[in-house]
Amino acid sequence: MSSSAEPNPGADPSRRGFLTNYPPFRYWRPEVIDRFSAPRPLNLYLHTPYCIQRCEYCFYKVTTLGENRKAEIDRYVAALCREIGHVAQQYHLNEQPIKTIYFGGGTPTVLSKDNMNRIWEALQKNFHFDNPEITVEAEPVTLTEGKAAHLAELGVNRISMGIQSFKDEIVAKTGRVDTEQHARKAIALAKATGAVVNLDLMSGLAGETDDTWAYTVDRALESDVHSLTVYKTEVYTNSAYFTNIRKNTLVLPTDQDEVRFTAHAIQCFENSGYLPVNFFTFTKGGGFMQQHSTSSWRGGETYGFGVSAFGLWRGHTLQNTAEVGRYVEMVEAGKVPLARGYRLTAREQMTRDISLGMKLLRFDRKEFKKRYGFDVLLFCKPTVDALVAGGLMEVTDEALSLTRQGILWGDYVGHCLTDALEASDS
Ligand SMILES: C[S@@+](CC[C@H](N)C(=O)[O-])C[C@H]1O[C@@H](n2cnc3c(N)ncnc32)[C@H](O)[C@@H]1O
Ligand code: SF4
The missing domain is CATH 1.10.10.920 (Arc Repressor Mutant, subunit A)
Incomplete structure (x- = not known):
């Protein structure tokens, strides 16, 4: 590409050739207009910071459910709904078709039916759904029959369940109250809703051996769900695992152990027709790929609602304030609860x-x-x-x-x- 007067470095300077634009007009195309004016798809993330326990390995910032939590959760959900309305209007998010909605946590399935309905109404009122993938993260012990039926009623088409391990003695060491029996029951309920079901497993939990891991992999395959995710156990400073390692009261499987466990899982998954769709998720025949994270990894726009939620929107990463109290106060004061961002x-x-x-x-x-x-x-x-x-x-x-x-x-x-x-x- 060049301007009409060819540059000739080294020759005498010339005043000819006004630079109108770059690239020059001859490269501009009418078909670009359609692409430019097409509405940009948007993914939504909604955060629930509550859990029934704080698992020993967990690095998420969560609040456990104690006595008298109902009023606090109701207030949080009211703030979440208000944030949705406020942000959607202020940033004109209702002009973008919604492709995925992800209820993450924490544990969204601890929310009551009324609170889920409130969030759902706020979403429907403020957004234009374009046949979205709707995911809810669930802990088995919280997925009752009534809750599963309600998720189906709302149109949830993906349930991602934290199983971590099918071995009761391994799960017990994490501080979770789940058992293999809970897990099996919850998986059956999730499958019966007709949603795509994913199970999260963790490969480096305290006490894991080749035998306990093989047991977990076998049970996961037997459950015949659509998708299996294997997370490497990450140790962060805010977890009980970190504290216990520091105190020399805990030794976890090594990196090499985890690589061996993962290799075993991949081989068994492949033998059963589960193919990798990312480096930690394996799905039946390579289908049922989760769209929410996939879109974000490909640079798609996501807006995150709720405490500490983050996203990528209009070339900026954005994150809400990470303290529940502060989050609620900001929203109640009519402010957008954003705390930090970065322009890429x-x-x-x-x-x-x-x-x-x-x-x-x-x-x-x-x-x-x-x-x-x-x-x-x-x-x-x-x-x-x-x-x-x-x-x-x-x-x-x-x-x-x-x-x-x-x-x-x-x-x-x-x-x-x-x-x-x-x-x-x-
Ligand atoms: C928000 S939780 C899933 C829903 C629910 N809270 C539960 O635990 O059943 C998301 C997943 O993160 C994974 N996870 C949590 N802490 C982790 C850690 N330290 N390292 C790797 N994965 C972790 C677990 O597999 C968990 O299922
Ligand atoms: S793993 Fe799930 S249930 Fe356990 S503390 Fe983390 S978010 Fe909560």
Whole structure:
């Protein structure tokens, strides 16, 4: 591309050639108008910070249900509904078609039927649903028959259940009150709603051995759900696990143990027809892919409602205040409860696309080139070569893909690519 007067560096300066625009008009296309004016899809996240216990491993900021919690939860839900109305109006979110709605926590299934109805009404009043995927996270012991029926009535089409382990002695050590019996009953109830059912398992819980893990994997497969997720156990400073490790009263399975457990799970899943759709989720035949996180990892817009909820909207990451009391006070005072955010530069958006996009196992080089104008390898070829040599990644003209080994090491490839891209910026 060039202006009408060809530049000629080194020659005498010229005053000819007024730069009107870049790129020049001859590159502008009518079909872009349709794409530009199409409404941008939006994902919604709604946070419930309450749980019936605080699990020993958990890093989420949650409040446990004690005596007299009803009034507090009612007040929180009222604030959540008010935030939905206020933000939707102030930021014109009702102009964006809603593709996914995710009730996360904490444990959203601790909410009463009345409170779920209130949130639901606020959503329906303020948004334009476009046949959304509607997910609710559930803990087995909280998924009663009445609750499952209510979720079905609301149109919830995805239930993600925290199982962690099917071995009672492992679960008991986490502080949860669930048992294998609870889990089985809740899974049956969830499946009966007709929703897609996902089970969360954790691979590095206290006391886990090859035998207990094999038992969990077998029971998970027997449950015949649509989707199985295996999380590596992360130890954060706000968890009881962290404190107990510090006090030398707890030793967890090692990284190598967890890799072995995960490898075992992947093999068993594959033998039963469950294929990886990201590096920690395996679904029947590779279908039933969860759209909410997938969209976010591909750069889709998400608005997060509720205490500590976060999202990505109009090129900014945004997060609400993380204290329940402060959150409620801000909303009741008529304020948007946002606490912090970050405006991504074009380069950071690119790095985000790659590092989070790699979670989906395959990163489309052509799509990237179309979006950013150059090949992804331009900034990270030596790193990619090393990952390929290490057997973690495969590269074709079309895509960068994780190998089985790459899947086992989770976000490692994403971290390496992020580091390479950041280093190339300095
Ligand atoms: C919000 S919880 C799911 C719903 C419900 N609260 C429950 O626990 O059954 C989301 C999931 O995060 C995972 N998780 C929590 N703490 C974790 C940690 N420290 N490391 C890895 N995964 C963790 C668990 O598998 C849990 O099911
Ligand atoms: S794992 Fe689930 S139930 Fe346990 S504390 Fe965390 S969010 Fe609550």
